[in-house]
Amino acid sequence: MGSIRLGIIGLGVVGCGVANLLRERGSALATRFNASFTITRAAVKDVKKSRDAEVDPSIITADPFDVVNDPNVDIVIEVMGGENPALELLLTAAKNGKSIVTANKRLLAIHGEKIYRAVEDAGVELGFEAAVAGAVPVIGAIKTGFAANRIEAIHGIINGTSNYILSRMTLEGKSYADALKEAQALGYAEADPTFDVEGIDTAHKIAVLASLGFETPINFGSIYTEGITRLTPEDIGMAREFGYRIKLLAVAKRVGDSLDARVHPAMILASHPMANVNGALNAVEIKGDFAGVNMLVGPGAGAGPTASAVMADVLDIAGRMVHGVAGKRSPMITPASKRVPIRIRPVDETRSQYYLRFSVPDRPGVMAALSGALGESKISIASMIQRGRKEGGAPVSVVMMTHVAVEADLRRALAKIEGTKICAAPTMVIRIEGGEE
Amino acid sequence: MGSIRLGIIGLGVVGCGVANLLRERGSALATRFNASFTITRAAVKDVKKSRDAEVDPSIITADPFDVVNDPNVDIVIEVMGGENPALELLLTAAKNGKSIVTANKRLLAIHGEKIYRAVEDAGVELGFEAAVAGAVPVIGAIKTGFAANRIEAIHGIINGTSNYILSRMTLEGKSYADALKEAQALGYAEADPTFDVEGIDTAHKIAVLASLGFETPINFGSIYTEGITRLTPEDIGMAREFGYRIKLLAVAKRVGDSLDARVHPAMILASHPMANVNGALNAVEIKGDFAGVNMLVGPGAGAGPTASAVMADVLDIAGRMVHGVAGKRSPMITPASKRVPIRIRPVDETRSQYYLRFSVPDRPGVMAALSGALGESKISIASMIQRGRKEGGAPVSVVMMTHVAVEADLRRALAKIEGTKICAAPTMVIRIEGGEE
Numbered sequence A, B: 001m002g003s004i005r006l007g008i009i010g011l012g013v014v015g016c017g018v019a020n021l022l023r024e025r026g027s028a029l030a031t032r033f034n035a036s037f038t039i040t041r042a043a044v045k046d047v048k049k050s051r052d053a054e055v056d057p058s059i060i061t062a063d064p065f066d067v068v069n070d071p072n073v074d075i076v077i078e079v080m081g082g083e084n085p086a087l088e089l090l091l092t093a094a095k096n097g098k099s100i101v102t103a104n105k106r107l108l109a110i111h112g113e114k115i116y117r118a119v120e121d122a123g124v125e126l127g128f129e130a131a132v133a134g135a136v137p138v139i140g141a142i143k144t145g146f147a148a149n150r151i152e153a154i155h156g157i158i159n160g161t162s163n164y165i166l167s168r169m170t171l172e173g174k175s176y177a178d179a180l181k182e183a184q185a186l187g188y189a190e191a192d193p194t195f196d197v198e199g200i201d202t203a204h205k206i207a208v209l210a211s212l213g214f215e216t217p218i219n220f221g222s223i224y225t226e227g228i229t230r231l232t233p234e235d236i237g238m239a240r241e242f243g244y245r246i247k248l249l250a251v252a253k254r255v256g257d258s259l260d261a262r263v264h265p266a267m268i269l270a271s272h273p274m275a276n277v278n279g280a281l282n283a284v285e286i287k288g289d290f291a292g293v294n295m296l297v298g299p300g301a302g303a304g305p306t307a308s309a310v311m312a313d314v315l316d317i318a319g320r321m322v323h324g325v326a327g328k329r330s331p332m333i334t335p336a337s338k339r340v341p342i343r344i345r346p347v348d349e350t351r352s353q354y355y356l357r358f359s360v361p362d363r364p365g366v367m368a369a370l371s372g373a374l375g376e377s378k379i380s381i382a383s384m385i386q387r388g389r390k391e392g393g394a395p396v397s398v399v400m401m402t403h404v405a406v407e408a409d410l411r412r413a414l415a416k417i418e419g420t421k422i423c424a425a426p427t428m429v430i431r432i433e434g435g436e437e
Helices: A013-034 A064-068 A086-095 A104-120 A139-144 A160-172 A176-186 A200-213 A233-243 A303-322 A366-376 A407-420 B013-033 B064-068 B086-095 B105-122 B138-145 B159-170 B176-185 B199-212 B233-241 B304-324 B364-376 B407-420
Strands: A002-009 A035-043 A075-078 A098-101 A151-157 A244-255 A258-269 A282-286 A292-300 A353-362 A383-387 A397-403 A425-432 B002-009 B037-041 B075-076 B099-102 B151-157 B244-255 B258-269 B279-290 B290-298 B349-362 B382-385 B396-402 B425-432
Touching: A002 A013, A002 A064, A002 A303, A002 A425, A013 A035, A013 A160, A035 A064, A064 A200, A075 A086, A075 A200, A075 A303, A075 B064, A086 A098, A086 A104, A086 A353, A098 A104, A098 A303, A098 B382, A104 B364, A104 B425, A139 A200, A139 A282, A139 A292, A139 B138, A139 B304, A151 A353, A151 B138, A151 B159, A160 A176, A160 A244, A160 B105, A200 A258, A233 A244, A233 A425, A233 B349, A244 A397, A282 B258, A292 A303, A292 B279, A303 B138, A303 B199, A303 B290, A353 A366, A366 A383, A407 A425, A425 B075, B002 B013, B002 B064, B002 B290, B002 B304, B013 B159, B013 B304, B037 B064, B037 B304, B075 B086, B075 B304, B086 B099, B086 B105, B099 B105, B138 B199, B138 B279, B138 B290, B151 B199, B159 B176, B159 B233, B199 B244, B233 B258, B233 B425, B290 B304, B349 B364, B349 B407, B364 B382, B364 B396, B407 B425
Parallel strands: A002 A035, A002 A075, A075 A098, A258 A425, B002 B037, B002 B075, B075 B099, B258 B425
Antiparallel strands: A151 A244, A151 A282, A244 A258, A282 A292, A292 B290, A353 A397, A353 A425, A383 A397, B151 B244, B151 B279, B244 B258, B279 B290, B349 B396, B349 B425, B382 B396
């Protein structure tokens, strides 16, 4: 019986999940592969900390470079996260001829090209199924299931924290602050939730998916990113009234020769399958020219699901090792060195329907000012709601749904309205996905 | 540049879809694989019939054995369907050293073991992603994405025809007959819809999924199968009232050392993601011990989606050919020769909640007879609705939802009620999925 030797960097939730999966499923996998899977080295930040998995203390080190330099490691599993020293670790692992499995979406989003080329140059394998949507096999689907397709569009609800918060706001009428507190209490949100609620984590993931699906390098900085922190129960309620749900949506789709790549709260039709993906679930919708629209849904995080994804990659690589072809270029995807850059369309060029909520005084002339400014910029209004006259002239909400408009035109109109100083608060703008041309 | 030579058996919807996909995507795929994909032989039933794809007439034959015996064919794509001569064709192809891609779920459900062993013995590849749920990469997900898991359960809405009919009945209140007619007019149902509406096609597909997911030979005949033809708008409406939707559901799950494998209309909670999979869409939910519950949704049929799935397999096999490992046993799945039979639990042992609709005269004593018989068999009633007193003593519907009960006990009670001859029509029984222990 052969042996596949694993080195793990990070024994947090995911690392311990992998160790526990191996303890429970290791012997069944060994029978199938005629090879044992053994963790031969593990790096942790704090050697003394207690952990959720039993790992032989003699293999534990505080220096992650011990793992990537260990001659007794075949596959490096990087689940420490962050950019540094993860980047150098992976580049070193590749140089040392080790295959790599990583769950690090941030690293791949920002330094993906460097890593993809390094593993190609070194002739090693790279797996990153765990970087997006936990156990949901979305990377595998793009690489294999839809391999014969030209991918046309990818839409994702790929941040469990934000989706949990929005679901609580939608289903229970909670405020953003209360929903966030609940998410933090349940461990769905971190003490500093910035990466999740500001859409940054979602942008990392869509960058990874888009790069793979559209076979192109992605400049992470050019993905327009907007979070969910400004959404109010009023917006959630209005969306419902118009037949929509609000989701933090990642969008990557071909528009002519460009790529439309953005992350922001979006209204999607209540009857759309993604509208009903609630709680901490993730969903990714992939549209292929032949496969049509397919959706994959599942737990986007957690020890078990992420360990399942990490081990899917490990087994895939182990399968190639068994056949002696590990590191040989797979024709299933275009190599990084041959990928062609695609222009990412600036958000100003986005064509979309918009939900606008103005906070204005309830007095004559206001409506004329709003509609005048919109009309001048060719923004046409599809429907409008004004409700609730407030005591003492307090500002009221005027909600408009526009027809399809160009974002730059809308921005111009909103700047003009801003200039009139009639608005008591910044205007809320939410894009309606599926309503654009 | 190398060459991957394809022989197609059947140039109907799927076969033409493959030809069209190759015409559109062939050059991009050739670049990636450094090999051209060419159809070198194609067998059709009627050589003179006009087709939806341009295929060189000189490669067309009326004898499918020409394809599997052609030395210029590397991969045989079988999309003719049916058991015979498909079985002999595939066995011959394997013996001739050709890899096989098939969309034939019926063949795999009934003769799978023979075929799996034949391809293993011959050292050729077999792909059948297209056999279940069209483009939805559910076979790939089980083989690769969830490879590290012990699969606990598979649930599927995997017959587009039935799902289309049930969706029309649910969303528009149509009768079964009217919805079937509409499905036939739109091409979603065949002139003889038996295989689809009686659950047989669904049973074929769950047999294929269960065999793969639970690594066991499946005796197709032991899968309890019930169709949708007896469902009425009243049942659909009652389901809605209790917060459920009715779907034709395929179930395969581990229960102790047995496998629970069955196909029947089932009530699932309206809030469950599968409840909202409507129209001709398919959905497969896979539960792994580490991955948790994941769902894949997409078009279950059609030229494009099925061609996408066929070509996914072709490319996967071509990738192994390029690396010189085609036909080498993949450790990702347990070989057929090592699979261990699992007992399929008879439907009598099913534990479930039940929806019962009795058609009875509206007179004293009836309710006592019904509840007495149920009580004697330890069937306890969770809720009950009787509605609509009819003119002239016409029978009324009494609807009951039971607590979890054993199917054999329920059958005994129903036989007893049947014996009293108080029912004016056979009692409708619908299982509630998710309500069992």
